[in-house]
Amino acid sequence: MKRLWLATLVGALTVLLAVVLIGFRQAPDADAAPQTADADGQFQPIQFPHDTHAGQFTIPCQYCHFSAERSVDAGIPPMATCIGCHQEGIVDGRTDEAQAEIARVREYYASDTPIPWKRIYKVSDHVKFAHMRHVAAGVTCQTCHGQVQEMGVLEDMAPEAGDLRMGWCVSCHIERGASRDCTVCHY
Numbered sequence: 001m002k003r004l005w006l007a008t009l010v011g012a013l014t015v016l017l018a019v020v021l022i023g024f025r026q027a028p029d030a031d032a033a034p035q036t037a038d039a040d041g042q043f044q045p046i047q048f049p050h051d052t053h054a055g056q057f058t059i060p061c062q063y064c065h066f067s068a069e070r071s072v073d074a075g076i077p078p079m080a081t082c083i084g085c086h087q088e089g090i091v092d093g094r095t096d097e098a099q100a101e102i103a104r105v106r107e108y109y110a111s112d113t114p115i116p117w118k119r120i121y122k123v124s125d126h127v128k129f130a131h132m133r134h135v136a137a138g139v140t141c142q143t144c145h146g147q148v149q150e151m152g153v154l155e156d157m158a159p160e161a162g163d164l165r166m167g168w169c170v171s172c173h174i175e176r177g178a179s180r181d182c183t184v185c186h187y
């Protein structure tokens with residue numbers, strides 16, 4: 001039963017692949033599409049600048065995204081990570097805007113409400129992607145996400161990410177001798 005199911009699945013995938021190969025580019029799933037800005041015109045609930053943190057103050061990516069090297073997800077840091085620096089009297093911010101935004105981070109923390117960040121990079125549920133395998137193979141964050149340390153508030157995927165399409169994954173796998181087996185990437 002399991003084998004029959006698998007054979008049917010692989011058959012169906014192959015047909016669909018042919019469609020992909022002749023150039024039909026399906027729009028990403030709705031849940032994978034970037035979300036749009038809120039009514040107040042801000043995309044993210046907190047204007048968190050990567051360039052200040054990872055660029056100017058050279059905080060390593062994995063100080064915040066600490067599960068990237070050991071897990072499937074790179075992870076978004078918990079508020080405790082932010083408060084380590086943004087507790088009152090430590091990093092308060094130099095400008096009025098920075099102070100106001102940091103005060104809002106403290107409000108989330110004080111009310112024990114996780115910051116509802118919007119997700120930017122997301123593959124469909126039928127695709128398996130594991131950060132740790134790529135980090136272990138020495139592929140840098142920037143290869144896939146661009147020069148994040150030079151970006152302000154992240155809103156869109158970097159062009160380096162090739163819209164997270166299959167051709168993007170597969171062409172790098174060919175280049176670097178990684179697996180192109182369908183079942184390696186698909187459930």
Ligand code: HEC
Binds near residue numbers: 148
């Ligand atoms: C001080 C903590 C911190 C550091 C350092 C940091 N990040 Fe982030 N990162 C965050 C937070 C918070 C978010 C969620 C908000 C957002 O999308 O900007 C995030 C989001 C992201 C996202 C988008 C995730 C998604 O799909 O929504 C990527 C990609 C990313 N970071 C990569 C990096 C890279 C690469 C570096 C190093 C050059 C880095 N980050 C350094 C805190 C950090």
Ligand code: HEC
Binds near residue numbers: 053094
């Ligand atoms: C290792 C220390 C450190 C950590 C951890 C950290 N920050 Fe910061 N943050 C800074 C520094 C330094 C500044 C620059 C302050 C300034 O401009 O005076 C800053 C500035 C900011 C600002 C002001 C924006 C601006 O325009 O300058 C915001 C908002 C902010 N951080 C949010 C966060 C959030 C959210 C997190 C957790 C995901 C976080 N920070 C984690 C050190 C840190």
Ligand code: HEC
Binds near residue numbers: 061074121129131164
């Ligand atoms: C080989 C390409 C590749 C590399 C290298 C890579 N990422 Fe990602 N990243 C992705 C993809 C693809 C997704 C979407 C994954 C998903 O939907 O499960 C993603 C998602 C994310 C997210 C969203 C939240 C999460 O937990 O998945 C963050 C944050 C992130 N990456 C940060 C990083 C950081 C930091 C590094 C370096 C340590 C890194 N990435 C290296 C491709 C990559």
Ligand code: HEC
Binds near residue numbers: 165170176
């Ligand atoms: C920039 C290059 C690059 C990109 C882009 C990339 N990968 Fe990879 N990937 C690698 C390398 C290199 C390895 C080999 C790691 C190893 O040998 O352990 C790998 C390994 C993997 C593995 C583990 C393979 C195994 O044999 O178990 C999976 C699954 C995977 N990648 C999925 C993806 C998916 C899904 C995408 C696109 C969303 C993607 N990769 C994009 C370079 C890349």
Ligand code: HEC
Binds near residue numbers: 170
């Ligand atoms: C290196 C990873 C990887 C490998 C290997 C891979 N795929 Fe994919 N595949 C993806 C990604 C990523 C997507 C795009 C998902 C999305 O749109 O979010 C995708 C999408 C698809 C789709 C849906 C059509 C589309 O464009 O979204 C089909 C069908 C498919 N793959 C079949 C296959 C078959 C059959 C094989 C083996 C010949 C294969 N894939 C090998 C990563 C891979």
